[in-house]
Amino acid sequence: MENNTKDIVNKYGFKFTKSLGQNFLIDDSVLRDIVAGAEVANEDFVIEIGPGVGTLTKELLKKAKKVLAIELDSDLIPILQEELKEYDNFEIINKDVLKVDFEELLKDEDPVKLVANLPYYVTTPIIASLLKGKYKFKSLTIMIQKEVGERIAAEPNNKDYGSLSLLVQYYCDVRTIRKVSPSSFIPKPKVDSIVVRLDKLDKPRVEVKDEELFFKIIRASFNMRRKTLWNGLKSLGFDKNIIEKAFENSNIDNKRRGETLSIEEFGNLANSIKDLL
Numbered sequence: 001m002e003n004n005t006k007d008i009v010n011k012y013g014f015k016f017t018k019s020l021g022q023n024f025l026i027d028d029s030v031l032r033d034i035v036a037g038a039e040v041a042n043e044d045f046v047i048e049i050g051p052g053v054g055t056l057t058k059e060l061l062k063k064a065k066k067v068l069a070i071e072l073d074s075d076l077i078p079i080l081q082e083e084l085k086e087y088d089n090f091e092i093i094n095k096d097v098l099k100v101d102f103e104e105l106l107k108d109e110d111p112v113k114l115v116a117n118l119p120y121y122v123t124t125p126i127i128a129s130l131l132k133g134k135y136k137f138k139s140l141t142i143m144i145q146k147e148v149g150e151r152i153a154a155e156p157n158n159k160d161y162g163s164l165s166l167l168v169q170y171y172c173d174v175r176t177i178r179k180v181s182p183s184s185f186i187p188k189p190k191v192d193s194i195v196v197r198l199d200k201l202d203k204p205r206v207e208v209k210d211e212e213l214f215f216k217i218i219r220a221s222f223n224m225r226r227k228t229l230w231n232g233l234k235s236l237g238f239d240k241n242i243i244e245k246a247f248e249n250s251n252i253d254n255k256r257r258g259e260t261l262s263i264e265e266f267g268n269l270a271n272s273i274k275d276l277l
């Protein structure tokens with residue numbers, strides 16, 4: 001595996017657009033670890049977000065049944081078409097990934113794996129929409145900003161633990177593949193990166209009666225970081241007696257802070273509140 005990212009960029013005189021999070025991979029060891037970490041097999045349908053000049057795409061095409069890449073920058077489309085023309089298992093969609101209807105796109109495909117060196121500004125909205133939707137993603141192997149990766153993987157009582165940790169861990173097992181330094185890209189980003197793999201669970205980690213309420217309670221608990229869970233729940237407008245009873249029923253001390261609760265405890269608390277409403 002040997003990348004020729006720089007040659008392709010020079011050959012076409014491609015101009016990088018900073019606001020599109022364009023930092024292209026030039027490090028073969030990172031490419032190798034992403035492809036190995038994603039465990040792409042020849043029955044897999046792979047979605048890649050932001051193929052750039054096709055560096056990662058080419059490696060995925062060698063392993064997958066099909067690669068469907070979604071790229072917003074129209075200047076990259078002719079480059080990708082030319083550079084990847086020998087692969088008949090490749091398709092590109094020139095669109096903003098946040099506007100793609102994955103339900104429609106994936107209706108006949110299974111299993112689907114997402115592999116991407118993501119443009120960092122779409123990380124949180126794309127993860128949230130892909131996990132919450134009823135799509136058939138089996139796993140997401142993504143390069144993201146290191147701090148975001150740490151938040152995703154964080155456990156209770158850790159400073160990085162928050163709504164994003166709970167959202168991702170509700171739907172997935174989380175594994176870190178490797179860290180990546182700015183020198184693995186052109187141009188160099190200002191932040192460190194990390195490759196993580198999220199494996200979608202067959203069913204969510206905890207059984208909750210009302211998902212919307214569960215996530216609302218989580219968000220409120222972390223919005224009030226320095227206050228107690230009690231204040232978080234109060235901010236949602238629940239009656240004092242309901243809050244008191246819910247703590248009692250779920251066996252949670254009412255002086256605790258949100259960041260100390262496990263996902264199971266958040267589930268129990270949300271279910272107790274639901275029962276009392």
Ligand code: SAM
Pocket residue numbers: 020021022023024025049050051052053054055056057070071072073076095096097098116117118119120122
């Ligand atoms: N995969 C390439 C690589 O590893 O070298 C490029 C990765 S670069 C970090 C992110 C890519 O996402 C760029 O090609 C950028 O144009 C594209 N992109 C940015 N915003 C996008 C969006 N909203 N939808 C789809 N692609 C987007």
